[in-house]
Amino acid sequence: MDYSIQALASNRLHAEYFSESDLELITRVRSGNSAAFEPIMRRYNQRLFRLSRSLCKNDSDAMDILQDSYVVAYEKLAQFSGPDGFVGWLSRIVRNEALMRIRRNKLVDICSIQDHEPLSLNKEGPSEILAQGQLTTIIEQAIDQLPDGYASVFVMRGVQQLTTQETAISLDLEIDVVKKRYSRAKKKLRQQLELHIQAAGLDVFEFAGEHCDAVVSNVLARINQR
Numbered sequence: 001m002d003y004s005i006q007a008l009a010s011n012r013l014h015a016e017y018f019s020e021s022d023l024e025l026i027t028r029v030r031s032g033n034s035a036a037f038e039p040i041m042r043r044y045n046q047r048l049f050r051l052s053r054s055l056c057k058n059d060s061d062a063m064d065i066l067q068d069s070y071v072v073a074y075e076k077l078a079q080f081s082g083p084d085g086f087v088g089w090l091s092r093i094v095r096n097e098a099l100m101r102i103r104r105n106k107l108v109d110i111c112s113i114q115d116h117e118p119l120s121l122n123k124e125g126p127s128e129i130l131a132q133g134q135l136t137t138i139i140e141q142a143i144d145q146l147p148d149g150y151a152s153v154f155v156m157r158g159v160q161q162l163t164t165q166e167t168a169i170s171l172d173l174e175i176d177v178v179k180k181r182y183s184r185a186k187k188k189l190r191q192q193l194e195l196h197i198q199a200a201g202l203d204v205f206e207f208a209g210e211h212c213d214a215v216v217s218n219v220l221a222r223i224n225q226r
Helices: 003-017 022-030 034-056 059-075 086-105 126-131 135-144 148-159 164-171 175-188 197-203 209-224
Strands: none
Touching: 003 034, 022 034, 022 086, 034 059, 034 086, 034 148, 034 209, 059 086, 059 209, 086 164, 135 148, 148 164, 148 175, 164 175
16 A cells, blocks of 8 residues: 555544534544544643643643543543533533642642732733733733632633633533622732733633643543553
8 A cells, every 4th residue: 555645544534633523523532533532632722721720820730730631531531421511521620630639739728719818910010011021921920819719710701701601611610609709800900900801811821832732742642552
């Protein structure tokens, strides 16, 4: 057989996976096609990394949590009842993995949600921050200082632009709790940040390029060893 033709056919088939729905990809994976799990990861890497990062407040831990979560999701894919709600199902796995790691490593005190603690942010005004290209960094630092239960809600609602219902499903919270925490989180962020948060939000906790590739590669290697 002409292996170049075989490789070309394989690449075309692989490219087609990225246009398929979640349910179609899930069906392929359940049938033993682990390659179909890659487009699932790439489709939701940004959203799930932001969730993980908002919970553990550390890029390295967030990547580890994301990889572990994908492996768990792959192994438990048969438990997904579907057909809708797949990303919410993935989000709950990420949340559970993050909370287990937090408890195990005592990264943060998940029970300490103090409304009265002020944020300590850069004293420069918005114009100076923008001029120095530091706005995204300042926003990330501010989010990191939010109480743990509020940070994840704010990232899902304010940065990821999910609806209140989608956020509630992802974090396994009541809708009223999401509304309350989101409102309080916004109040905790300095007023000068609120003027720019929507414009800068898409770049907050950015997860792409080599980081995205690394997670996909590592997860595929792990699930193919099982």
